[in-house]
Amino acid sequence: MIAVCRVEELPPGESTRVFADVAVAVFNADGEFYAVDDTCTHQDASLSEGFLEGCFVECPLHAAFFDLRTGQPTCLPAKRPVRTHPVTIEDGVIHVHVAGHAGQSENAQEQEAVA
DSSP states (O other), X not given: OEEEEEGGGSOTTOEXXXXXXXXXXXXXXXXXXXXXXXXXXXXXXXXXXXXXXXXXXXXXXXXOEEETTTOOBOSTTOOSOOOEEOEEEETTEEEEOOTTTSSOOHHHHHHHHHO
16 A cells, blocks of 8 residues: 545545556546556556546647546557556545555456457
8 A cells, every 4th residue: 555645635626646656647537536657558648647637638749539447548548558556545545556565456457458
């Protein structure tokens, strides 16, 4: 589990990046917090630098969209999902449970089963 920041330090519509075994992008989408691997699956752009629209993030490089709830791409050029990570709030602090760091998220396990 990785402590990201206090809830009030990540306002709605904003994102941040944390590092564990991989870089992870953490988003505040209208008060709901989501975390995905920070690298676009199309090319190596940082999703934390992308554009947040509701529960979707647009890659800043080639405009691929990803659903932050599932990691699934919603348009080309991305074809593969980004790995998602569970987020919890404890005592006002956002925590990310990074897949492969302290147990894996269900999304990561499904992706490994397909590979």
